[in-house]
Amino acid sequence: MEAGGMRLPLPFWAGGLAPGELYSLTGPSAAGPGLESQAGGGGPLTRTQNPMVTGTSVLGVKFDSGVIIAADMLGSYGSLARFRNISRIMKVNDNTVLGASGDYADFQYLKQVIDQMVIDEELLGDGHSYSPKAIHSWLTRAMYSRRSKMNPLWNTVVIGGFYNGESFLGYVDMLGVAYEDPTLATGYGAYLAQPLMREVLEKKPILTKDEARDLIERCMKILYYRDARSFNRYELAIVTEKGVEVEGPLSVETNWDIAHLIRGFE
């Protein structure tokens, strides 16, 4: 390739790539036990994923003595509203809840893994339970690790909890991007609900439980109006010092008065 004359590859580097060549994580060189990739030159793709049954936005808000998380109960199959009574919120333990948007199958797998983790920890019988921060930290690493293997869990997760007198609200997505914020929204909620939530918190940084609940309800209403993959049945999870309370199914009151003002298109 170079005009300067070929050098013999050192034993350590032998059998590798020529300079400038790209290493393919998912191509035939990637070892996969029992995976069919004998088809020469671009066999079947075994890791690329597309989400199948999906959930839309999850909202989260901190208040003075806890957090609230809300998610509607719809599992969409593309544009079909397929599963209309599924829960996208899971209780991890008495001080943590987790809500997920994105692929529902990946959420179910995650739920299974986390439930087992919590059981294993209870079996230790040392009186300790996972803190929300610990779950968030673990999930960040797990999601990033999966994405680095080009096989992500196609979810955006909101973790809320109350531990040691402090409320926690964290976000992890399928790329491993993770952060904490007093208000969170995934999916379309980030465009529609987040501006409203931020506006309220700018005026009053610490909300009461009723104010936070009211804010979440307003946001769920607007999401139902303007998100084409939403549904008017949702669950609410409130975590306080007393523990986890999952309310649902709830519905928003919709107002269609302006319908009378709209007639035709010009």
Next chain:
Amino acid sequence: MDRDKLPPEPRGGFAFENCLRNEALAKAGGPQSFLPPKARKTGTTIAGLIYKDGVILGADTRATDDMVVADKNCEKIHFIAPNIYCCGAGVAADAEVTTQLLSSNMELHSLSTGRPPRVATACRFLKQMLFRYQGHIGASLILGGADSTGPHLYSVHPHGSTSKLPFTSMGSGAAAAIAVLEDRFKPDMELAEAQELLADAITAGVLSDLGSGSNVDLCVLTRGGAQTLRPFRTPIPRGQRQGRYRYRAGTTAVLSEAVAPLRLQLLDETVTGMDVD
């Protein structure tokens, strides 16, 4: 100019030969490939609503060139007629030229009919033109005005579809603005409340959307005429400079001063008149 050498009159509709050529140029790899320059979009939040006495239109004032702010205080609410204004989002040039064309045609039409222009006429003109260009003119517009038949608000999309609505928003910050409008809109609001609501809607776009920023402009249109409020609100206050790099006069003490005038002698003087023709 020889009449035969003029280009032939367009037969109506849009000629797509250049579109095919552009696609071929963009696709052909190597030295043959040529991508057209990226159109500068306004990256906008525009919104409008109908209140008790008329229509209010609102817009932010940032124009972006990809990720750079090209204009900090551009005007996005364009004059169409004394009682009709139009907010423009999408490709900046397309919105600007389309509204100018609309304005001049509305004036001609108004002179021809002898009547003040109507918003529905403007809407019809826009959609007929934009549909003819099949979406290649990237102008997303919110058209509003108050005419003899009352206040009207339309949203017009680049492909030529229109919607007649009590409130609407467009641009990259549309989601943020529509959330605020959905939350608090009521029919027949008073002027002050309606102005605050619309300004809040644009502010939501300014704060939450990276393509929108700077100030909030409003335009209130009633039977009595139009009132442009530019700016109506400045949600982003200019930062205060914390220090100064310049040294104050007197920082360096002057110990002594010696002035030596430069002695010059005038040797020769010539005057040449400037050739103005």
